[in-house]
């Protein structure tokens with residue numbers, strides 16, 4: 101039977117309405133996941149030495165504390181930035197997987213997989229790279245900027261791979277898309293079986309950890325993909341690694357601030 105113009109119009113109107121509804125539901129789901137991941141829903145208290153074990157909504161918005169039980173410490177603004185850039189590369193068909201180097205309890209990687217899940221993306225992986233034992237002791241001879249760095253002394257930063265997997269599973273997001281790279285970045289990243297990346301999120305805090313990730317992975321980032329650096333605004337050695345790398349590689353892509361702590365840039369040249 102030939103459809104009337106009105107029927108066709110109604111169907112396309114229905115399709116548009118369904119697409120709009122789907123978009124709204126996707127946003128609601130991802131907003132809820134974000135609030136859950138950073139401990140906004142249950143007002144999870146802090147556990148770091150400088151926040152007095154209280155819940156401070158501003159610290160949580162800007163990712164300025166170490167939550168006692170929440171699955172990410174990056175705060176709402178950086179989580180929203182990650183969600184929006186991950187969504188953008190999918191919508192703009194920028195090829196490549198997503199990676200975070202330095203995952204702690206896994207929350208930012210869980211968000212990347214949640215975004216992929218909402219698009220039913222079967223062509224991208226989420227790489228979860230960490231020692232799962234905390235940060236390395238500084239190699240001050242090779243990286244003088246890390247001299248005196250005390251991150252490795254904080255047991256709160258050492259989260260086992262089993263715990264991170266359990267966190268993914270709690271959201272129903274431990275699936276075939278997720279790949280773990282366990283070990284120090286200097287050992288795992290150079291030969292990691294990653295072909296292309298669309299999101300390269302660095303959260304290893306130190307000069308060494310930031311530089312190792314950039315050196316191993318930047319060339320695998322697609323043109324149009326994003327580098328996100330979590331600690332640029334607050335950890336001078338991390339900022340120096342980024343500046344040194346950009347200078348060595350003559351990268352002039354503008355740096356965009358996220359929240360006074362995190363930054364990102366979009367790769368425009370090989």
Ligand SMILES: C[S@@+](CC[C@H](N)C(=O)[O-])C[C@H]1O[C@@H](n2cnc3c(N)ncnc32)[C@H](O)[C@@H]1O
Pocket residue numbers: 171172173174200201202203204205206207208209229230231232233234235236257258259283284285286303304305306308309
């Ligand atoms: C600040 S935490 C990451 C926070 C996390 N992105 C989140 O969403 O809450 C830093 C993580 O980097 C890891 N890390 C730092 N340097 C590393 C290195 N060189 N090799 C392996 N893991 C490293 C630590 O084990 C720790 O889990």
